[in-house]
Amino acid sequence: MIPITRILSLDPAALEETFLRASGPGGQNVNKVSTAVQLRLDLDRAGLPAPVRARLEKLAGRRLTREGHLLVTSQQHRSQDRNRAAALTEMIRLIRQASVAPVRRVATKPTASSRQRRLDAKAHRAAVKHGRRAPPE
Template sequence: MLHLTNNIIIPERELEFNAIRAQGAGGQNVNKVSTAVHLRFDINRSSLPESYKERLLHFNDQRISNEGVIIIKAQKYRSQEKNREEALQRLKQLILQANTVQKPRRATKPTKGSQQRRLESKERKGKIKALRGRVID
């Protein structure tokens, strides 16, 4: 079970775990033991509220396939249990991140002081660059 909030819980039956061999360095352990974990979570068939499903399906993330399946690969740790926990935490983080509503940005104008400082800085740099020219006697 994965607790997202006090009211929203993802049951274990909706999560599909596959143990695979990890990539990279690790020697004999990596070559023999399947410690990495693939977590698959089907958004459309889940028990999440409809608002969560919509936001997840429209969320721009490479871990969400076109079919609406979240695929997370965890291989950071040497034990399968720790990788499984990490995959669950990353799934939770992804779902919560997709459902946070960002405040709309309001356009602001630069202050008079900042405009003046910018122009003075440009003028100073222009004078320095002018001094780099050829010296005439």
């Protein structure tokens, strides 16, 4: 099991790695070796709780396929091992982000003193503008 948080872990059987030819740095190596890594996580087999999965699907955006797979691609490094580690780190970061439940906002009313300060500031501003007027003729 791949640990995500203290209480959440990921089944490695739900992950599938594919190696592709990468664009970018690498010189002649780019044309010969498949260094880019594409990680595919099957959300049905991942064993994630329903609320975490729902937040992950929303967070994934274009990385989510119609079949319910999460795709993370890494091609920023020249070696396959470093790209594999980068892709796994990015996937873990996404799942950790989805595992945090959003804090519900509690609506509050402004206090009486804050309302009074606002009205005092408005009155002060009006007095300043009133002082700029031309004197009556």
